[in-house]
Amino acid sequence: MQALTPADLLQLWETGSEQTLIERSLLLLAKALPEQTLSSLAMLSIGERDEMLLSLREYLFGTKLKNTAVCPKCADIVEWESSSRDMHLQPVPPLSANSVLEFVREDLSIKYRLPNSTDLLRVTRNANFYIADPNKLLTDCIIDIQHNNQQVQVKNLDAETLQALEVQISNDDPQADIGMMLNCPACSNEWEAKFDILSYLWTEIDVWATHLLHEIYLLASAFGWAEKDILNMSPQRRTMYVKLIQV
Ligand SMILES: [Zn+2]
Known part of the structure; x- marks a missing residue:
């Protein structure tokens, strides 16, 4: 992965504000992985893509995750910390993009x-x-269906077969669907909450960008420094200057 500078990330945040979460996440990956094209990243399975985003998140913000969820029974807010190290589920080596897989059920x-x-x-x-x-x-x-070496149309598949294929696909791509079992301290309700790396990461980038722009505003106002120069400072140095203004 290529190092993303604060200026890169801020630029991606700005460009991405007009785009869907999927589009801006692909742009982010393309910036961090310059050897990959945007279209090849878009062809990765969801689990593969999310595995890369999880690694990128660790690279940018570390492995500690601060989670919140709303209890579906009593609407209490549950907060807990976890480590993203426990969330790498994708098999290694990964499947290559667009791999053709086979699902066999009786003669189908x-x-x-x-x-x-x-x-x-x-x-x-x-x-x-x-x-x-x-x-x-x-x-x-679905690419092709054969029954006793006769081609079958997708519309002729029964609901049970489609459901079994869906289960097979989620087993092939475990990183695409991360669930966490939660227990509500207020009402003891237990439920499974989903972890979505796209929304988690972009919420974090939003908070980071807002904080950074506020620091730039304070430093530019106090010292007349250019945005570019402030962005080139280390976060520690920026924070120290901001503290000096606020003393
Ligand atoms: Zn509850």
Whole structure:
């Protein structure tokens, strides 16, 4: 991974504010991994992409995660800390992007691939189609179906087979769906909360950028320094100057 400077991250934050979480996360990865193209990153499976984002998050902000969730039973806010080191679930070595996998059930053989960011962006842009057909994302990933060496149409698959294929896909790509079992201290309710690295990381980048811009504002106002020069300082030095103004 390439070192991202505060100026890089601030630029990505600014550009990304007009984009979806998926698009801006891909831009962020492309900046950190200059050997990869945006389109090749968009073809990574969701678990692969999220594994990279989790590593990038550790690189930028460390491994400690401060989580909050709302208890679905009593609406109490539950807060806890965890380590992102416990969240690396993707198999090593990873599957290469667009690998063709096979699901076999009795005489049926389905060739498929794992869903990727391009698929999810298509879902967000054509939400009506995907609401009308809840299996569409799954069937988009089917490449070929054979029954006793005869080709079968996707529309002829029964609901049970589609469900089994969906389970298979989540087993192939475990990093795509991170759940944590939680226990509410107020009402003892237990439930599974989802961890979404995209929203977690971008909330953190938002807080970081707002704080940084506030520091730049204070230092530029007090000393007349240029934004570029303030950005080039280490965070420790910036914080020290801000403290000096506030004394
Ligand atoms: Zn509760």
